[in-house]
Amino acid sequence: MKVSLANALGTCFGVEDAITMAMTPEFGKNLTIVGQLVHNPQINESLKKNGVSLVNNIDAIDKIKTKKVMITAHGAAQKTKDKLEDAGFTVYDASCPLVMRVHKTIQSMVTKGYYPVVIGQHDHVEVKGIVGDLEDYLVISGESDITKIQRSGxxxxxxxxQTTLQVEKVEHLVKKIRDKSYVDDVYFVNTICQPTRDRQVAVRDLAEQVDIMIVIGGYNSSNTKKLVQVCEEKNILAFHIESYSQLKKDWFYNRAHVGITAGTSTPEHVINEVHEAILEIAKTTGSEPAVH
Ligand code: SF4
Structure with a gap:
């Protein structure tokens, strides 16, 4: 059984920078992260072990017991940062620059007289941050939401x-919106980030070669779920796991070629553990593994 890794996989620079900031020794136990630093259970667990506190969101401000708070790579509205500073906290901002680019882009669209529309998941922390400083806006998560535009007038x-969506799906939605007779003018900037695009292109290429794909990442990681969707669209059997311990031997029987990919919040050591475990399984499923 051959085992191949996608050409681009695992943590992006935005996540790596945020983890580095959170692990800075000077913070010690005096740091609270607002929201999940990244959508990855192993990273959040090791932060807790280091004494870093976590609160789900700004609504839990009363539960923050440290002087220093950190905004995650997903970003936050300026309103949220101001609220934390007004409450006396020192704010450390790990917002990814590519998320902040989305904030700036939509604000400049509003300044130019465009009505702001975000394609993304309503309840995702990144989307909440993007719309958090806007007075009026729409979030469109799928075709059925397009009627909201008509109702808005x-x-x-x-x-x-949102930075972590699937490129084709976003372009398809924008085309549908452009085609509506009740829409006169669409100014679209595709703000899906480059690391997300790279991982989607790489998994699509690999899906051409393999007969099963293992996708590693947090179950709540948007971009990891999109990698699974890409495999499904290619009719490739894909298993989404968070850790090597979830691998099952019977997935690999009679498989000639296994692909491995991982979302932008999946650390290298988690990918390595999965890779090594699959190589071990490959030894027991018949032929010798070929590694690339
Ligand atoms: S997925 Fe993209 S936007 Fe999100 S942290 Fe990584 S580089 Fe930044």
Whole structure:
């Protein structure tokens, strides 16, 4: 059984920078992270072990017991940062620059007179941050939401996307919106980030070669779920796991070629553990593993 890793996989620079900031020894036990630093259970567990406190969101501000708080790579509205500073906290901001680019893009669209529309998941922390400083906006998560635009009566739209969505799906949605007779003008900036695009292109390429794909990442990681969707669209059997301990031997029987990919919040050591475990399984499923 041959085992191949996708050409681009695992943590992006935004996540790595945020982890580095959170692990800075000077913070010690005096840091609270607002929200999950990244959507990865292993990283959040090791932060807790280091004494870092976590609260789910700004609504839990009363539960913060440290002087220093950190905004995650997913970003936050300026309103949220101000609220924390006004409450006397020192704010450390690990917002990814590519998320902040989305904030700036949509604000500049509003300044130019476009009605802001975000393609993304309503309840995702990144989307909440993007719309958090806007007075009026729409979040579109799928085709069934497009009718909201008609109901709003807005005809001149500025559209951005959550950074971790699937490129084709976003472009398809924008085309559907452009085609509506009740929409006059669409100013679209595709703000899906490059690391997300790279991982989608790499998994698509690998899916051409393998007969099963193992996708590693947190179950709540948006971009990891998109990698699974890409495999499903390619009719490749894909298993989404968070750790090597979830691998099952019978997935690999009679498989000639296994692919491995991982979302932008999956650390290297988690990928290595999965890779090594699959190589071990490959030894017991018949032929010798070929590694690339
Ligand atoms: S997935 Fe993209 S936007 Fe999110 S932290 Fe990584 S590089 Fe930044």
């Amino acid at each position: 807005k005809r001149k739209l500025g559209i951005v996307s």
